[in-house]
Amino acid sequence: MKKINKLFFIIPAVVILAAAGWFAYRFSQTSSTEGAVMSDKNILIAYYSYSGNTESIAKKIQAKTGGDLFEIKTVTPYPKDYNTVVEQAQKEKQADFYPELQEKVADIAKYDVVFLGTPVWWYTMAPPVKTFIKENSLDGKTVIPFCTHGGGGASATFSDMAKLAPNAKVLEGIEIYERGNASTDNELNKWIEKTLK
Numbered sequence: 001m002k003k004i005n006k007l008f009f010i011i012p013a014v015v016i017l018a019a020a021g022w023f024a025y026r027f028s029q030t031s032s033t034e035g036a037v038m039s040d041k042n043i044l045i046a047y048y049s050y051s052g053n054t055e056s057i058a059k060k061i062q063a064k065t066g067g068d069l070f071e072i073k074t075v076t077p078y079p080k081d082y083n084t085v086v087e088q089a090q091k092e093k094q095a096d097f098y099p100e101l102q103e104k105v106a107d108i109a110k111y112d113v114v115f116l117g118t119p120v121w122w123y124t125m126a127p128p129v130k131t132f133i134k135e136n137s138l139d140g141k142t143v144i145p146f147c148t149h150g151g152g153g154a155s156a157t158f159s160d161m162a163k164l165a166p167n168a169k170v171l172e173g174i175e176i177y178e179r180g181n182a183s184t185d186n187e188l189n190k191w192i193e194k195t196l197k
């Protein structure tokens, strides 16, 4: 009788421990992939960045989506002096200038989704991004724009991108002040999840 009483307590205890172990295992599996977005689409994150802000956002999008990163680079770099580049960029905008780029995306055809990032230059995208759109066909693709700015917001950046890529499906973009912060990181993650749904 004594033996039966012991088993009465031991068996449920073993079952509970096994269940707890299984839940702990499942939970650890889930949390290891937390933050990443699961997508069956081929994703490219293409960006131009003069002083690193847009690049830091592009890298966050890459980490979250697992897509390929492509930096848009001009053959002739922009001047390092801030006032000089501001002046040059204004002239380039007025002249609708397309700067020459170092390279095209190796196989743009394989991507379904292109996150396209730019700093706001004179209320629109930086000229290298215009060249990128012209040289890499975005026809039939989903384009998800993002930009960083110095306080003026996206201005005409996203609508100008949509005009240059009329055969792409351009989704709602995100604008981030300079390099962003913890709160914009949170906003960025939610925006990525929403746009990739």
Ligand SMILES: Cc1cc2nc3c(=O)[nH]c(=O)nc-3n(C[C@H](O)[C@H](O)[C@H](O)COP(=O)(O)O)c2cc1C
Residues within 6 Å of the ligand: 048, 049, 050, 051, 052, 053, 054, 055, 085, 086, 087, 089, 090, 118, 119, 120, 121, 122, 123, 124, 148, 149, 150, 151, 152, 153, 177, 178, 179
């Ligand atoms: C040539 C030039 C023009 C700019 N024009 C604007 C503008 O129209 N509106 C704005 O809010 N910020 C403007 N900025 C600030 C940049 O958009 C901002 O600093 C951005 O985060 C820089 O990104 P990057 O570090 O990736 O180059 C301008 C900066 C430069 C260099």
